[in-house]
Amino acid sequence: MTLSSVEDILIEHGVKPTPQRVVIAKYMLETHSHPTADEVLQAVESKLPVALSRATVYNTLNTLVQAGVIREVVTEAERTRYDANMTEHHHFVDVKSGKILDIPADQIAHLKPLLGNNFKVHSYQITFFGEVKDQ
Amino acid sequence: MTLSSVEDILIEHGVKPTPQRVVIAKYMLETHSHPTADEVLQAVESKLPVALSRATVYNTLNTLVQAGVIREVVTEAERTRYDANMTEHHHFVDVKSGKILDIPADQIAHLKPLLGNNFKVHSYQITFFGEVKDQ
């Protein structure tokens, strides 16, 4: 992904493409690792000629979430992760490695999930967000 | 729920029933509110003749999780909630009130969830925990 195509994506989403934002968005759009803010900082700071502040990483990630470029992923209480895969999908956490894999939504259309034989599901959790009408 | 029946439950789970643990477990077993550690502390401290330490609340909640008396619920990044409902179920977060409701697992056996007309689902997330076989 070229820097200028990342710029285009930011502009399309109404985000002014500063060097910090471009480099962070580029990293998010290329990785599949569902990184934490700190992982983004580590991965990206060497790509800029100036120092990159932790505050800027958080500011940018929050801006990108607001703009609909990325989303937050909450799989553990300790920290938030970020994900540029905006297709409807869920997550599979490998408890051994901690790695988070994407599961396309249509792949679990029939519950008692048959994800394929490569996944051994210990447990899963569905969390709904919405509104309750009565009381 | 009587104090001694709570004691029995703790003993059955291999947890020594101290006054602090009994009072915390009793509260957890009676509420349906998926409280945070701090909410447990608030609700319970007046029930003991001695001061109750935050550390004891966390120690006890962690002990009860380990023992299988309660479980952790992670619906938001900011803090962990606790739940004594150990039946297979998921959670519905009312984004207006923040309240968390239990959804029995069999109630969503057919996806594209029909929870009944009292729930307006904005979004939902399924998180699997398990092991991946290939890489």
Next chain:
DNA sequence: CTTGGTATTTAGAATAAGTCTAAACCGAGA
């Protein structure tokens, strides 16, 4: 009952993710 060892509790310090603040910086116009 004593005594000593182990588990538990406690207050407060420490840790760590995330936010806030105030000053410096930057870039698009006037």
Next chain:
DNA sequence: TCTCGGTTTAGACTTATTCTAAATACCAAG
């Protein structure tokens, strides 16, 4: 070139949770 609003920065701050070290409770053996 000058100005101004938006952005970035370092570091302080907040807050949930854990850690620490001392005090306490409990219990078994003598």
